Amino acid sequence: MSINFKELANKYETPYYVYDFDYITSKYNELKGAFKARKSLVAYAVKANSNLSVIKHLASLGAGADCVSIGEVKRALKVGIAPYKIIFSGVGKIDSEIKEALTLGILMINVESDAELNRVEQIAKELDVVARISVRVNPNIDPQTHPYISTGLHENKFGVDIDTAKRMYIQCKNSQHLEPTGVHLHIGSQLTELQPIKESVKIVADLVKNLAAIKIELSFFDVGGGLGIVYDDEKLIDTNEYAQSILECLFGLDITVICEPGRFLVGNSGVFVTKVLYEKVNGNKRFVIVDGAMNDLLRPSLYNAYHKVEVLNDNQEFSECNLVGPVCESGDFFAKDVKLPKTQHNDLVAIYSAGAYCFTMASNYNTRGKVAEIAYENNKHRLIRKRESFEDIIALEEEYIK
Ligand code: LLP
Numbered sequence: 001m002s003i004n005f006k007e008l009a010n011k012y013e014t015p016y017y018v019y020d021f022d023y024i025t026s027k028y029n030e031l032k033g034a035f036k037a038r039k040s041l042v043a044y045a046v047k048a049n050s051n052l053s054v055i056k057h058l059a060s061l062g063a064g065a066d067c068v069s070i071g072e073v074k075r076a077l078k079v080g081i082a083p084y085k086i087i088f089s090g091v092g093k094i095d096s097e098i099k100e101a102l103t104l105g106i107l108m109i110n111v112e113s114d115a116e117l118n119r120v121e122q123i124a125k126e127l128d129v130v131a132r133i134s135v136r137v138n139p140n141i142d143p144q145t146h147p148y149i150s151t152g153l154h155e156n157k158f159g160v161d162i163d164t165a166k167r168m169y170i171q172c173k174n175s176q177h178l179e180p181t182g183v184h185l186h187i188g189s190q191l192t193e194l195q196p197i198k199e200s201v202k203i204v205a206d207l208v209k210n211l212a213a214i215k216i217e218l219s220f221f222d223v224g225g226g227l228g229i230v231y232d233d234e235k236l237i238d239t240n241e242y243a244q245s246i247l248e249c250l251f252g253l254d255i256t257v258i259c260e261p262g263r264f265l266v267g268n269s270g271v272f273v274t275k276v277l278y279e280k281v282n283g284n285k286r287f288v289i290v291d292g293a294m295n296d297l298l299r300p301s302l303y304n305a306y307h308k309v310e311v312l313n314d315n316q317e318f319s320e321c322n323l324v325g326p327v328c329e330s331g332d333f334f335a336k337d338v339k340l341p342k343t344q345h346n347d348l349v350a351i352y353s354a355g356a357y358c359f360t361m362a363s364n365y366n367t368r369g370k371v372a373e374i375a376y377e378n379n380k381h382r383l384i385r386k387r388e389s390f391e392d393i394i395a396l397e398e399e400y401i402k
Pocket residue numbers: 045048066089149186188189190191224225226227260261262263264299356357
């Protein structure tokens with residue numbers, strides 16, 4: 001990435017996010033290419049980065065969308081993703097969301113409990129439509145990732161066990177308003193081990209074969225997302241090996257493969273750029289205080305996640321410090337005990353791997369406006385979300401002041 005962070009800071013001010021769209025293209029092509037032996041759909045997990053221009057860029061490459069709220073479905077539709085490439089997942093869908101999804105005619109609703117299946121059936125009946133269903137199976141496999149982003153064990157709230165899934169498919173088959181269409185699994189995020197993925201896909205592929213034996217033929221096999229990226233020195237799953245091992249498990253089945261990557265496509269496209277406000281020393285502890293904060297980029301505070309940080313100056317005088325933001329919480333940090341050079345007011349700091357689950361998890365805590373987002377493509381930059389103003393933040397409250 002040869003982005004001139006300083007030029008962008010001069011033009012758009014700080015803090016900002018910048019995303020390299022050419023990098024997103026290359027990651028999309030890498031994954032799509034790995035599945036070329038089969039019909040496949042890469043359904044981008046919109047939650048990773050829901051900026052409309054990011055989704056539109058992926059749409060232009062041919063991506064579909066994996067959505068977890070009707071809002072995400074509408075974002076995908078807004079930028080031209082065809083309904084037949086959109087999947088709606090999530091453990092707790094609201095009636096109105098189910099209704100709207102059925103009206104919009106998306107590819108399938110990913111159902112996560114038998115209670116939910118009953119709701120979908122009821123609503124489809126009221127609308128007099130047929131709901132295309134995929135069932136999210138929880139294969140009870142430990143994905144070996146951070147517990148907060150692990151989803152494929154029975155102790156997690158996601159999906160249903162194999163026996164329940166089977167019953168749900170039979171209910172679909174026997175219903176006039178349900179059509180068994182796909183099967184889904186997603187065992188966790190930031191996965192760096194292939195074995196748990198293979199084992200899970202195998203378990204679910206066996207279910208698909210058992211269903212075929214009772215004349216329930218599914219058209220889509222959705223392996224979820226979860227491919228990890230390098231934040232630090234992680235050893236990654238090879239994309240071709242990943243695809244190959246999935247295709248091996250599906251041998252003999254005439255089924256389209258869907259995968260739902262989020263982080264893999266956008267994580268390392270993004271950099272969060274913030275500037276130094278002050279340095280201070282409390283006792284022996286050095287702090288570098290920047291204008292970005294936990295409300296802009298929450299992952300270090302929430303998961304103790306590592307993001308590489310770099311001060312963009314030439315100073316060679318390094319010492320340990322905590323890199324922190326202005327929010328009134330001790331948990332407001334980007335890096336702890338990290339060696340950074342001596343800084344001056346207005347030096348820029350780059351925080352890497354900030355394309356996924358960073359802007360989308362931002363809030364207005366401390367009445368801080370969400371920062372600007374910028375696209376970088378073909379050596380050119382453009383604004384894709386303007387910085388929020390104070391007026392934007394209070395807009396929905398103002399008229400209610402008594
Ligand atoms: N499909 C489903 C059903 C999911 O739940 C997720 C992510 C994905 C696909 C995309 O996973 P990915 O390819 O991005 O790993 N906020 C956390 C990550 C939460 C992931 C939630 N589900 C973080 O900052 O690490």
